[in-house]
Amino acid sequence: MSNDPKIWLAAIMSLGIYSYLFKENPFFRVCEHLYLGLSLAHLAVMGWTNVRDLGLTPLKNGQWSALIPVVLGVLLFARFIPGMAWLSRYSLAYLVGVAAAVTITGVIDAGIITQIRGAIIPLNSLNAVFTLIANVTAISVFFFIIGSRGENGSVLGNKTFQKLIDKSALVGRFILMVSFGAVFGTTIMARLGLFIPRLKFLFGDWIHLIPPVK
Amino acid sequence: MKRQGPVLVAFVTGVIVLAGYFFNSQTVVDMSTQIVRWQNIVAAFALALGGVNMFRLHGKNIIGRKKNWVYSCIFMVAFVSYFVLGVAKSTTSAEYQYIWQNLYQPAASTMYSFTLFYMTSACWRAFRIRNWQAAVLMVTGAVVLLGQVGIGAAISEAIPAVSAWIIDTPNAAAIRAITIGGSLGMVVMSIRVILGLERTYMAGRQD
Amino acid sequence: MVQGRLASLTLLLVLTGVLWFSAEAFKKTGVLRIRRIPGLDAIDELVGRVTEMGRPMAFVLGGTALEAQGFASMRILDYVASQSAKYDARLFVVAPLPEMEPMCQEIMRAAYLREGKVEEYNPSDVLYMPGDGSKAGVLGLYQREKVAGAMLFGNYYYESMLFAEAANLAGASQIGGTANYHQLPFFVASCDYTLISEEIFAAGTYLSKEPTEVGGLTAGEVGKALAVVLMIIGSLLATFGNDSISTLLTK
Numbered sequence: 001m002s003n004d005p006k007i008w009l010a011a012i013m014s015l016g017i018y019s020y021l022f023k024e025n026p027f028f029r030v031c032e033h034l035y036l037g038l039s040l041a042h043l044a045v046m047g048w049t050n051v052r053d054l055g056l057t058p059l060k061n062g063q064w065s066a067l068i069p070v071v072l073g074v075l076l077f078a079r080f081i082p083g084m085a086w087l088s089r090y091s092l093a094y095l096v097g098v099a100a101a102v103t104i105t106g107v108i109d110a111g112i113i114t115q116i117r118g119a120i121i122p123l124n125s126l127n128a129v130f131t132l133i134a135n136v137t138a139i140s141v142f143f144f145i146i147g148s149r150g151e152n153g154s155v156l157g158n159k160t161f162q163k164l165i166d167k168s169a170l171v172g173r174f175i176l177m178v179s180f181g182a183v184f185g186t187t188i189m190a191r192l193g194l195f196i197p198r199l200k201f202l203f204g205d206w207i208h209l210i211p212p213v214k
Numbered sequence: 215m216k217r218q219g220p221v222l223v224a225f226v227t228g229v230i231v232l233a234g235y236f237f238n239s240q241t242v243v244d245m246s247t248q249i250v251r252w253q254n255i256v257a258a259f260a261l262a263l264g265g266v267n268m269f270r271l272h273g274k275n276i277i278g279r280k281k282n283w284v285y286s287c288i289f290m291v292a293f294v295s296y297f298v299l300g301v302a303k304s305t306t307s308a309e310y311q312y313i314w315q316n317l318y319q320p321a322a323s324t325m326y327s328f329t330l331f332y333m334t335s336a337c338w339r340a341f342r343i344r345n346w347q348a349a350v351l352m353v354t355g356a357v358v359l360l361g362q363v364g365i366g367a368a369i370s371e372a373i374p375a376v377s378a379w380i381i382d383t384p385n386a387a388a389i390r391a392i393t394i395g396g397s398l399g400m401v402v403m404s405i406r407v408i409l410g411l412e413r414t415y416m417a418g419r420q421d
Numbered sequence: 422m423v424q425g426r427l428a429s430l431t432l433l434l435v436l437t438g439v440l441w442f443s444a445e446a447f448k449k450t451g452v453l454r455i456r457r458i459p460g461l462d463a464i465d466e467l468v469g470r471v472t473e474m475g476r477p478m479a480f481v482l483g484g485t486a487l488e489a490q491g492f493a494s495m496r497i498l499d500y501v502a503s504q505s506a507k508y509d510a511r512l513f514v515v516a517p518l519p520e521m522e523p524m525c526q527e528i529m530r531a532a533y534l535r536e537g538k539v540e541e542y543n544p545s546d547v548l549y550m551p552g553d554g555s556k557a558g559v560l561g562l563y564q565r566e567k568v569a570g571a572m573l574f575g576n577y578y579y580e581s582m583l584f585a586e587a588a589n590l591a592g593a594s595q596i597g598g599t600a601n602y603h604q605l606p607f608f609v610a611s612c613d614y615t616l617i618s619e620e621i622f623a624a625g626t627y628l629s630k631e632p633t634e635v636g637g638l639t640a641g642e643v644g645k646a647l648a649v650v651l652m653i654i655g656s657l658l659a660t661f662g663n664d665s666i667s668t669l670l671t672k
Binding site for chain 3: 031092108132143
Binding site: 232235236237238256257260261262263264265267268271274282318321322325326328329332333335336337339340347348351352355388389392393394395396398399400401402403404405406407409411412414415416 | 422423426429430432433436437440444488489490492493495496498499516518519520522523524527528545548549551553554556557565579582583585586587589590600602605606607609610611617618619621622623625633634636637638640641644645648
């Protein structure tokens with residue numbers, strides 16, 4: 001068994017977390033709260049570094065524009081002042097506005113245009129035809145209005161069209177499930193690859209039942 | 215001021231960031247970059263706010279000697295000491311790294327490896343098939359899993375070939391469809407947010 | 422104009438235009454056609470179940486950064502919070518980001534206000550759980566509070582499997598939803614109902630039927646129809662050596 005306190009600390013933490021698999025218990029709770037405290041502290045240190053490097057240092061150097069995010073940040077705390085809570089909405093609105101725009105720039109090309117371009121293939125083999133059918137039917141799973149019977153009848157008022165979309169969505173759903181199965185199958189192997197090192201650590205590095213890794 | 219002001223802020227910041235993406239104007243690109251960078255500062259204050267809230271919650275537990283207050287003490291000690299250490303000695307210091315390597319990382323790795331157990335129990339439940347979709351998922355999962363290990367090829371040479379085809383063809387099509395559908399949803403939601411039509415984040419229906 | 426972004430800008434403008442016009446059209450006609458989304462119908466069922474059992478439920482948002490899936494999830498939270506307030510079901514909300522926590526607080530408070538029960542709202546039920554530690558925190562919450570229902574929405578990563586299966590082992594029914602492709606299989610395998618990809622964005626329309634929500638859903642629908650048409654025509658043309666559609670999309 002290891003004499004290294006570092007190994008013991010890591011082993012105790014690992015076992016504490018694993019103990020949840022048996023039952024939620026005081027040992028797990030200790031590790032859980034320790035983990036939560038360390039997580040928050042680490043994020044807070046990162047946050048403090050950002051405020052210092054991107055806000056306070058530029059301010060000291062006379063870059064007054066850095067005052068804007070600092071003020072927006074401070075305004076978040078207005079929610080603790082009765083009657084002034086609405087001021088914090090400005091900070092949230094800024095964060096939300098940026099997040100929305102960054103989302104658009106992140107997905108509009110890579111997630112839509114490039115994907116459509118990638119789906120355009122010459123139909124010169126059976127597999128290519130199948131791929132196009134699979135693409136189209138899988139997208140039809142996400143038709144909410146087209147072909148819907150809805151509250152007030154169908155969109156085009158055509159039962160044949162409705163049935164076509166229904167069938168397409170059914171095939172599409174089958175394709176999605178096949179694909180989810182593929183992800184499940186490949187991920188199990190990856191997760192096994194994460195579990196084995198923990199076992200090696202506990203049985204090797206800690207209790208030396210198998211040759212230590214370190 | 216209470217409602218329209220924040221909506222205007224979201225609109226202006228959103229439009230500037232979008233303009234910086236689509237157009238070449240250096241002024242606009244600079245403004246856009248600056249606005250996005252500021253996010254790190256405001257988010258850091260938000261983190262402080264989150265920290266204050268956790269502090270209040272656990273502080274109340276401790277002062278009121280509520281159920282499980284001892285664990286709140288553990289949280290407080292871990293948070294305060296590690297934060298002070300990080301600020302006073304930096305995250306690259308030996309002391310900070312000691313805790314990082316020997317407490318934080320083992321917890322993170324263990325948590326991650328947990329998923330294997332849960333995947334197994336989810337498999338078990340899904341195998342007691344609830345519907346045709348779960349059946350398709352599990353059968354395909356088994357084929358792909360077998361296709362990746364030697365035993366699959368030993369059973370039949372067709373298994374690795376089918377597994378590879380599943381990954382390359384129907385799987386690729388599904389990824390494309392989900393990506394297109396999800397991305398359209400994200401874009402439309404983001405447009406609504408920028409235009410001030412989506413205000414749930416400030417409890418949009420009430421003043 | 423930045424080279425190669427014309428197609429994206431055109432799409433953005435088309436979607437905005439459709440959103441606007443269809444919202445206006447809905448205001449006039451009030452006609453909405455939308456297919457059933459079982460995962461959303463199940464929300465009321467789940468709230469009813471936890472109310473009957475007298476146990477709480479947890480709404481756990483996913484995400485490492487504020488983005489559109491977070492907005493969509495908060496939209497669903499708005500509805501769930503109203504239902505919980507109406508039926509006096511205790512609801513724990515777990516926010517993975519500190520900036521989401523005040524937003525969730527506002528949503529919850531407003532929901533209780535709408536139901537005339539603002540004094541019953543407990544801000545301590547909205548929890549910010551930071552970073553990696555949140556994984557252990559949510560698992561602990563499930564068991565200690567004996568949750569009977571879990572709703573998991575947003576930008577999930579590996580914790581999708583943890584949160585969904587742990588809820589199941591705690592005896593809770595679950596509804597999950599994400600647009601993250603690699604996490605969907607785990608929700609499908611573990612949850613009672615799963616909202617797949619764009620379904621989480623359709624939730625707002627489905628649950629509220631507000632004109633701009635309907636406009637948004639219609640815009641997304643037009644986008645998908647356009648994608649299908651371009652794929653089919655583009656592939657047919659490509660078969661005969663004409664790649665004009667692909668070229669158009671690179672502009």
